[in-house]
Amino acid sequence: MEAWVQKFTEANNQDPEIQAHGKYFTCSYLLDMAEHTFVVRVVAGTIAQISVDPGPIEVPYQFAIRASAQTWREFGKPVPAPMYHGIWAATFQRDMKLEGDVLVLMQNLRCMTRQIELLRSTGAPV
Amino acid sequence: MSKISPVTGHYVTVDVDGLEYKVFYLENGSGQPLVCQHTAGAHNHQWRGLLEDPQITAEYRVIAYDLPRHGKSDPPENTEWWTEEYQLSADHFANFIVALCDALELVDPIFMGSSFGGNVALQLAHRFPERFDAVIPVEGADYSPGFYLDWWQHPHANAAQVCGSGTWDLMAPQSPEADRWKTWFYYTQGSEAFKGDLHFYSVDHDLRGKLDEIQTDKCAVVLMTGEYDYLTTPEDGARTASQIPGAEFIEMKAIGHFPMSENYPVFRGYLVQALDLIRSKTRARV
Structure with missing residues (x-):
């Protein structure tokens, strides 16, 4: 799990698109993969922290992206099958659900879309 | 070799439903008119590959217009359009396309549109079968609810990026990145029209229960849908085609909701199939 956290963080922090367009990409969100949960905290396009399986109300977040582990495993393939190729x-x-303050997701949609697509190169952690 | 494209642009004035529009269109080729409608919130550059296709333009006069309020086609010349919310209706959309074809004096055109253009293609076949030789609804269906969303125009979010990235997943991961980014770029340019267009796409367009009224002996219908389209899925396209007597359906593999724009070489193979089907059907009429 720590290896994935490091890989995903590096992929984001070295991604040319996110670094070119992420000046205001600051938010925190929950990745709910059923078998594990992650709170990703992004500051100015850089992943500052990924909290793995945080306890109840331990780590705050603004919105949540929830789906079954199987769905996330499909997201983690280099060329995902139809309907597993993006959060929309x-x-x-x-079975994906977008919950919480979805406005924050929309405000950061370009970089969020790219960040989730990084799973295609890092694989899913479930 | 000249670097000047054979594609040319013109404006034509179109009067319809009491409104006057100056409509911009690109064209190339000669032969039967093939009139092309872009998707909601976009413009005619989505057809850039087809417009410069030497084989197809040898047989067809490809005309790709900007719907009013898109690209270089302004909103109406004769109303204070800024005082009203834009909500495209099925009546006006269909009437506009007929008025455009009349203004261009087109004889027996084939109409092809994608997404909301695919839906209006079905409306044209239903309403005006005598005016069109055939229609090719791309990514179209009898009914397509769910996309008339406030997010496209929300003042607290960057509407250009929401429109561009909100439609990103409609494209297939296999499509060339540069073409997907061009399509994204078009979407950043149309955010003030996108939601109003989707009023037609997701609200006013509803042909459920009416598909069997479409007369394919007068106006042939060939639907095409990409397998990565999450809005109008291949199942939606197949269901729609199955309810139109004499209609054909082609599922397009490894492509999404903007096939002509996201991956023209793949789309082209399917389009040639559709045009061949139409030719065989219209020859059988004579």
């Missing part, structure tokens, strides 16, 4: 696709057609 999986929310409209599969």
Whole structure:
């Protein structure tokens, strides 16, 4: 798990697109993968911290992206199958849920979309 | 070799439903008119690959217009449009396309549109089968609810990026990155029209229970849908086609909701199939 946290953090922090466009990409969100949960805290395009399986009300976040482990495993393939190729696709057609302050997600949608796509190179941690 | 593209641009004045529009269109080729509608919130550059396709433009006059309020086609010339909320209706959209074809004096055109253009293609086949030789609804269906969202125009978010990245997942991961980014870029330019367009796409367009009224002996119908389209899925396209007597359906692999724009070489193979089907059907009419 620590290896994935490091890999995902590095992938984000070295990603040319996010670094070029992430000046105001600051938010925290929950990745709920059923078998594990993660709170990702991003500051100015850099992942400052990923909290793994935080306890109840331990780590605050603004919005949540929830789906089954199987859905996230599909996201983690280099070329995902149809409907597992993005958070909109999986929310409209599969079991993904976008919850909490979705406005914050929309305010950061470009960089968030790219950040989630990084799972295609790092793989999913479940 | 000249670096000047054979594609040319023109404006034509179109009067419809009491509104006057100056409509911009790109065209290339000669032969049967193939009139192309871009997707909601976009403009005619989505058809850039088709417009410069030497084989297809040898047989067809490809015309790709900007719907009013998109690209270089301004909102109406004769109303205070800024005092009203833009909500595109099925009546006005269909009437506009017929008025455009009349203004261009097109004979037996084929109409092709994607997404809301696919839906209006079905509306045209239903309403005006005598005016069109055939329609090719791309990523279209009888009904497509769920996308008339406030997020496209929310004042607390960057609407350009929400429109661009909110439609990103409609494209297939296999499509070339540069073409997906061009499509994203078009979407950043159309955020003030996108939501109003989707009023037609997700609210006013509803042909459920009416598909069997479409007369494909007068206006052939070939639907095409990409497998990565999460809005109008291949199942939606197949269901729609199955309820139109004589309609054909083609599922397009490894491509999404903006096929002509996100991956023209893949789209082209399917389009040639569709045009061949139309040719065989219209020849059988004579």
